[in-house]
Amino acid sequence: MSQLLTREEICVPENEVYHRTCLLTDAALTYCPGCGHGTAHRLIMEVIEEMGLQADTIGVAPVGCSVLAYDFMDIDMQQAAHGRAPAVATGIKRLYPDKFVFTYQGDGDLAAIGTGETLHACNRGENITIFFVNNGIYGMTGGQMAPTTLPGMKTATSPFGRDTESMGYPLKITELIAMLPGTYYVTRQSVHTPQNVRKAKKAIEKAIQYQKLNRGLNFVEIVSNCNSGWKMTPLESNKWMEENMFPYYPLGDIKVPKQN
Amino acid sequence: MAKVKGEIVVNTERCKGCELCVPVCKEKTIAMSGLLNSKGYHYATSANEDCNGCTNCAIVCPDGAITVYRVKLEAA
Amino acid sequence: MKDIRLMKGNEAFAEGIIRAGCDGYFGYPITPQSEVLEYLSTTNPKERTGMVVLQAESEIASIHMVYGGAAAGKRVVTSSSSPGISLMQEGISFMAGTELPCLLLNVVRGGPGLGTIQPSQSDYFQAVKGGGHGDYKMIVLAPASVQEMYDFAKLGFDLAFKHRIQVMILSDGAIGQMMEKVELDDQMPRLTDAEIVKRYPWATTGKTPDRKRNIITSLDLNPVKQEIINQNLQKKFKHIEETEVRFEKIQCDDAEYLFVAYGSSARICQKAVLLGRAQGIKVGLLRPITLFPFPTEELARLAEQVHGMQVIEMSAGQMVEDVRLAVNGRVPVAHYGRLGGIIPAPDEVLHVLEQNFITSKTEKKYEPAAY
Numbered sequence: 001m002s003q004l005l006t007r008e009e010i011c012v013p014e015n016e017v018y019h020r021t022c023l024l025t026d027a028a029l030t031y032c033p034g035c036g037h038g039t040a041h042r043l044i045m046e047v048i049e050e051m052g053l054q055a056d057t058i059g060v061a062p063v064g065c066s067v068l069a070y071d072f073m074d075i076d077m078q079q080a081a082h083g084r085a086p087a088v089a090t091g092i093k094r095l096y097p098d099k100f101v102f103t104y105q106g107d108g109d110l111a112a113i114g115t116g117e118t119l120h121a122c123n124r125g126e127n128i129t130i131f132f133v134n135n136g137i138y139g140m141t142g143g144q145m146a147p148t149t150l151p152g153m154k155t156a157t158s159p160f161g162r163d164t165e166s167m168g169y170p171l172k173i174t175e176l177i178a179m180l181p182g183t184y185y186v187t188r189q190s191v192h193t194p195q196n197v198r199k200a201k202k203a204i205e206k207a208i209q210y211q212k213l214n215r216g217l218n219f220v221e222i223v224s225n226c227n228s229g230w231k232m233t234p235l236e237s238n239k240w241m242e243e244n245m246f247p248y249y250p251l252g253d254i255k256v257p258k259q260n
Numbered sequence: 261m262a263k264v265k266g267e268i269v270v271n272t273e274r275c276k277g278c279e280l281c282v283p284v285c286k287e288k289t290i291a292m293s294g295l296l297n298s299k300g301y302h303y304a305t306s307a308n309e310d311c312n313g314c315t316n317c318a319i320v321c322p323d324g325a326i327t328v329y330r331v332k333l334e335a336a
Numbered sequence: 337m338k339d340i341r342l343m344k345g346n347e348a349f350a351e352g353i354i355r356a357g358c359d360g361y362f363g364y365p366i367t368p369q370s371e372v373l374e375y376l377s378t379t380n381p382k383e384r385t386g387m388v389v390l391q392a393e394s395e396i397a398s399i400h401m402v403y404g405g406a407a408a409g410k411r412v413v414t415s416s417s418s419p420g421i422s423l424m425q426e427g428i429s430f431m432a433g434t435e436l437p438c439l440l441l442n443v444v445r446g447g448p449g450l451g452t453i454q455p456s457q458s459d460y461f462q463a464v465k466g467g468g469h470g471d472y473k474m475i476v477l478a479p480a481s482v483q484e485m486y487d488f489a490k491l492g493f494d495l496a497f498k499h500r501i502q503v504m505i506l507s508d509g510a511i512g513q514m515m516e517k518v519e520l521d522d523q524m525p526r527l528t529d530a531e532i533v534k535r536y537p538w539a540t541t542g543k544t545p546d547r548k549r550n551i552i553t554s555l556d557l558n559p560v561k562q563e564i565i566n567q568n569l570q571k572k573f574k575h576i577e578e579t580e581v582r583f584e585k586i587q588c589d590d591a592e593y594l595f596v597a598y599g600s601s602a603r604i605c606q607k608a609v610l611l612g613r614a615q616g617i618k619v620g621l622l623r624p625i626t627l628f629p630f631p632t633e634e635l636a637r638l639a640e641q642v643h644g645m646q647v648i649e650m651s652a653g654q655m656v657e658d659v660r661l662a663v664n665g666r667v668p669v670a671h672y673g674r675l676g677g678i679i680p681a682p683d684e685v686l687h688v689l690e691q692n693f694i695t696s697k698t699e700k701k702y703e704p705a706a707y
Binding site: 056070080081095099120 | 362
């Protein structure tokens with residue numbers, strides 16, 4: 001009975017329930033197959049499209065795998081020196097208080113070289129939104145140990161596993177900044193399952209809407225995979241992420257505004 | 261209950277064959293094609309007619325390669 | 337009637353940027369220039385012009401806040417002193433690579449390392465030859481008075497936006513801290529956001545439907561494109577060398593000997609010229625005002641006229657190399673510099689010139705006074 005409709009008859013614009021947001025450019029994403037960066041990019045652009053903010057958004061790309069974010073996000077963007085995106089965004093937002101300003105950063109960028117900028121942008125309560133993709137490794141440069149690399153995790157610079165004695169402990173930067181009065185909404189999400197994607201999108205919507213309230217910095221961490229760095233297939237890396245990353249970086253809202 | 265019928269269209273050039281969409285499809289509709297795209301990836305494709313247009317596959321796709329259609333069928 | 341005040345160099349600069357329509361200042365305390373931020377904090381330009389003033393957590397953060405503002409078309413400034421300016425070099429190189437206009441003030445103090453808080457001119461190479469990575473130049477202005485600390489704020493902004501380049505004012509601790517009379521101009525209005533969108537279509541002001549998105553990046557992994565980017569930069573620097581050279585000549589027309597000095601050293605040499613003239617020595621002074629673009633042609637011309645040039649710098653000799661390049665061996669070019677933050681005395685520098693070029697007797701070489 002359902003054969004009455006052919007594929008061509010179904011695939012018509014009025015039946016469309018999901019399509020790639022037009023705020024992503026046509027450029028092929030340079031991310032490895034199955035990398036969470038692509039999904040994170042897509043969700044942020046979907047929200048900006050749905051909220052009609054394209055003309056009022058200024059994004060700041062980091063140094064790292066997502067350095068070329070400006071080739072994929074069809075909005076005005078600036079590329080910041082490694083670790084300095086929160087300062088760049090501070091400069092923009094202070095001078096354009098009505099624009100929506102966000103940074104998009106990896107764990108090396110935000111929690112290693114840029115720790116100072118991250119903490120102080122949060123501590124000043126800059127009215128910007130930070131999207132932080134945490135995959136526990138330096139992807140762009142070939143899989144070196146990052147501040148968020150887990151104990152025992154093998155990387156190009158911890159080939160025998162991260163030894164906490166000599167290499168320190170994974171840095172829970174998100175919990176750190178959540179303690180600062182300057183942060184308003186702080187959450188940790190993931191984008192590797194449909195349910196988590198839906199939750200992550202809602203979190204992204206909040207983190208963008210709240211910026212208009214000028215009540216402080218909104219911070220969305222997205223725990224993600226790194227297939228080439230972890231040397232796993234995408235499906236394996238998502239499984240490994242659930243079993244190893246999530247226990248150390250538990251998902252969910254860490255700081256929610258009391259009432260707004 | 262009005263039955264729904266879904267279809268997915270995969271942008272075979274954009275797909276990188278990461279297979280993340282395969283396990284999230286409750287109807288087991290998606291499988292990796294034997295064919296390759298110009299970059300040498302086996303791209304995702306529909307392997308049966310049971311798609312109900314739930315969009316799970318599309319929203320986990322890192323490259324946004326899947327467009328989803330859904331239509332309500334009048335009760336027979 | 338002109339608004340005339342007695343101000344410190346640092347404060348004159350701060351007032352200068354406000355009146356030049358500055359949109360934002362991002363800085364960090366460091367002796368000997370903390371007064372810039374202090375003055376901006378007390379005079380609170382937010383009420384006067386809506387200008388943003390923010391103390392950052394470091395000089396690194398400051399320069400990148402400037403980057404963000406500049407890439408969005410705003411008139412932005414930071415100021416610091418030698419060690420702080422060293423921290424800013426990567427940020428400056430990024431602004432060179434993205435051709436962003438901005439204004440930087442370096443109130444130079446003695447180095448290397450923590451060095452001293454006394455004045456120095458030992459950052460010349462860093463400022464003029466490029467302290468960061470890659471082939472780039474900044475326009476470098478050298479004030480020799482508190483009035484110029486004020487004037488060069490507006491001049492710096494105009495040059496920065498005219499050429500989409502970074503402009504550094506290379507001052508020093510003495511000029512930053514000394515007080516002198518300053519004539520202030522009327523307030524220039526800040527540009528509105530709409531005017532910025534019109535004037536600077538490259539700026540990231542938000543992608544409106546009528547245009548493609550603006551991207552400010554210094555990255556291009558394609559070597560062919562990256563070379564073109566670099567070639568265009570070099571063309572710009574060449575054009576600036578041909579059109580923006582500034583210097584001051586004092587009693588050079590009949591000069592047989594020439595002092596070449598900028599900033600505080602030029603003030604000392606100005607007095608030494610008077611002392612020399614009083615003793616019948618035909619000495620003049622060429623004071624470079626732009627250190628880049630350097631007054632090469634003028635020096636080459638003067639080399640045809642004078643018997644020798646005495647470069648005076650509060651450093652171990654940096655600008656002297658550019659003077660020698662300009663003179664190209666036609667006449668001897670001597671260098672004399674006090675280090676550690678000591679400012680030479682007028683009679684001291686005159687004596688050095690005499691020693692090097694005039695007195696043939698084997699008089700005792702001038703020994704700097706022991707302090």
